[in-house]
Amino acid sequence: MGCVRSKEAKSSTSKYGPVDLNVTPFNDRTSQYGPEPTLMCHTAAVKAQNNSYNTQTAALTPFGGSSTSAVVPFSGAPTFHPAARVNQFSNAVTMFVALYDYEARTTDDLSFSKGNRFQIIKNDEGDWWQALNLNTGDVGYIPSNYVAPADSIQAEEWYFGKLGRKDTERLLLYQENQRGTFLVRESETTKGAYSLSVRDWDDARGENVKHYKIRKLDNGGFYITTRAQFDTLQKLVKHYKEHSDGLCCRLTTAFLEEAQVMKKLRHDKLVPLYAVVSEEPIYIITEFMTHGNLLDYIKEGEGKVLKLPQLLDAASQVAEGMAFIERMNYIHRDLRAANILVANNLICKIADFGLARLIEDNEYTARQGAKFPIKWTAPEAALYGRFTIKSDVWSFGIVLTELVTKGRVPYPGMVNREVLEQVERGYRMPCPPACPESLHDLMEQCWKKEPDERPTFEYIQSFLEDYFTATEPQYQPGDII
Missing domain, CATH: 3.30.505.10 (SH2 domain)
Known part of the structure; x- marks a missing residue:
């Protein structure tokens, strides 16, 4: 997924490996975006042939832009459950149950339905296991991350693992x-x-x-x-x-329908990259996000009615994703509301890593003639091409103004050249209407002239997450008194 490659894991492979969409499943796991948590094809032990793709939604996005997308057929796998592995040295027979529907992609695969039960025949060939489908009697290979031991908590629909x-x-x-x-x-x-x-x-x-x-x-x-x-x-x-038996109410329905996808997100705030088409026209293939980009969502879509708590919730998610990029020693270089994508339930993820770059020495100097979105770019980056994670922090401050003004263009009434001149002289945007002073204070911290004086994304995330925190205990007591 986007921007998760550390210096130690840096590969000597090309920036974007070629992807043959007609023959090979999408499995470019050595690109700058780092390894995906799921396999997109068989391991070498199972030769891929007659590959076809399931019609789950993914977004086909022109490289370098996230404002437009198209739905293309793609099959992505849910996150692998480590507890689902069988001890290959054990003689005990463990029954497994399917967590999801699966449509075979090769002649060696088994198609199956959620709830089907399996006996594992062989599980020493990576993440594809040979299994007997006890419901149909068929034998073939199944993706191990689609199943869990029967009667385990991983097999329960109400269990969501590491969900924040x-x-x-x-x-x-x-x-x-x-x-x-x-x-x-x-x-x-x-x-x-x-x-x-x-x-x-x-x-x-x-x-x-x-x-x-x-x-x-x-x-x-x-x-x-x-x-x-x-x-x-x-x-x-x-x-x-x-029985409620001391809880706030009796449990009724396991949370299932709209958020099954969250089982595989695992608190992830970066749009997953599935593949790169390196021939012209260049495309990147990503997860499809229902509501498009955040700018359009708050300006013209359902997000027009969002109040400050919801807007700051979106901002905290962006800060969380950027804090991860910060830890991984990456910079984004094009952080703005148009490059944040929105799914159901106001799930926000950072997209468009077309300008993203791994930084070895905390600073990256852009090549001469490179183009940047001036109104979002820190002065040291716009004027001298010096990018750091602190220039992303500056951009985040601009994103905050986009959120609280419901998509107003930054520095209203100014052209790019005027913005550069005024910012260099010390001008900063005033507090937007109805924006709390404490939030504007955070914006001004992001816009400090000296990059080292700007806050970290870890701090920004903590600040925003705690902004509306009530004085309630972290957990409810077992009994209501």
Whole structure:
């Protein structure tokens, strides 16, 4: 996915490897974008032939731009569950269950439906296992990341693994979900524990999400309150579906429909890159994002009605993605609302890595004649071509103005040359109408003349995530008093 390559992992391969769309599955895993978490074709042990592609949606985007996209056929695999691996040295037979539908792409594959059960015959050839489909009697290869051991928590539809707290709340508060809709995820704060997240409603807060820590007993059991202990997570969930027993309400429906895709995102704020077509016309193939780019969304789409909390939620997601880029020693160089893509539930991801670059010495000097979006570009970058992660921080400050003004062009009334002259003289955009002073203070920090005085994206992410934090405990108690 975009911009995740560290210096240590730098490859000597070309920047964009050739992709033959007519013969070879998309598996260019040595490009600058780093390895994908899922395989797009068989390993060498299984020769690819007669390849065809499932018609799940992906976006075919002209290289260097993310404002337009087209839907193309593509099959992407969900994130691999390490717990789903079989011990290949064990003689025990473990039954597996399909987590998703799958359509065969070669004559060696098995097509199967969600819920089908398998007996694994051979699993020592990478991430493709030879299996017997117990529902159909067919034998063939299946992608191991589409299955999980039967009766394991990975096989449960309500289990979402490493899903972050904020993403959980965003998903559960989706308008079609009812009170009692729930999911279980790994705890972010306690290793080995889980969190039960439940959509609730009350007079004081209206629609909200309550989180309950599921603790583990020494003997392997689980509990929310010590007076109600269970051998398995499945039994715990079953109990609270039948009785509220101290929770805010009885569990009703596992959160499924609109957010199954979140099982594979794993808190990811960068648009995944699936492949690059290196011949003219050059295209990059990415995940399809339902609502297009953030600028159009807040200016002309459903996002016109968003209030400040939702806008800052979007900003915090962008900051989270940029904090990751910061840690990976990359710079983006073209950060603006038009290059942020939006999916359902206001999920925002950074796109358009056409200008992105790995930096070896904290600074990159652009070649002479390179073109930049002047109104978003830091002065040291626009005037002298010196790009650092701190020039991305400057651009993020401009993105904040785009959000709070619902897509207004930065520096209204000024042409590019005037912007450069005024910024160099110390001019900074004033606080936009209805923008809190504290938020404008953050913008001005991003626009400090000296790059080293600008905040890190890690700080910006923390600042925005805590901006509207209520004085409530991280987890609800097991009993409502």
